[in-house]
Amino acid sequence: MISNKSCDPNLISVIPCCADYDKFNISDSDSIDKIKNQYGINKNDIVFGYFGSLSPLYMTDKMINFFKTFKKSFKNSKFMVFTDNNDFFNSNIDLKKFLLEKSLIVKTLNKEEIPSHYNICNFTLSFISNSKARIATSPTKIAESLACGIPVICNQNIGDLDSFISKYYDFGLINANNDNNFHTVISNIQYIISLSKDKIRNLSKLDLDLNIAKKKYIHVYKSLINEKD
Secondary structure, three states, X not given: OOOXXXXXXXXXXXXXXXXXXXXXXXXOHHHHHHHXXXXXXXXXXXXXXXXOOOOHHHOHHXXXXXXXXXXXXXXOEEEEEEOOOHHHHHHHXXXXXXXXXXXXXXXXXXXXXXXXXXXXXXXXXXXXXXXXXXXXXXXXXHHHHHHOOOOEEEEOOOOOHHHHHHHHOOOOEEOOXXXXXXXXXXXXXXXXXXXXXXXXXXXXHHHHXXXXXXXXXXXXXXXXXXXXX
């Protein structure tokens, strides 16, 4: 609406989906190793994860393609998919076809397990189909991952994610519809996984902490009350 000049920008407040930074935090190394051992993940394995729903909207096939391309360069990589609808995954993704049976794990978590499982990842993925309906999309999983100090690789032009991700680190944005674009991210993956967890958490907290969202909502409500008065 703002870009089309159909509405006064002063009348619009943009509040991204945020995470509870007290709940989603950086785990200690012993806790991380304990969970990795449960899944047979070695210390030097590169782990990336996906958290949340699965459907064509979330470009599951593109995520699998990205992982398959990634694994050609990094044989010691694992893809962890944490979802509550693994029936969709099992019905629509043929791991044998992709030759990934031993490298991709699908699991359902309870909500208490989610923060600790973000921490076993070197980075996470968040792909979502781009359309006009997605112009205001703000996936909560991105805030949750960043709160744990884990960088996210997401596709471009989804809501205002580009401005957030590019502010925190480079090479976090990808054109998920162009497999050739995967190589740009993959060639810089060592940079991405070497990023300071504390820096990612602290920078993103300024935008995506639940307390920031609360203050913005209160500001909006107060402004509405003042207008009525």
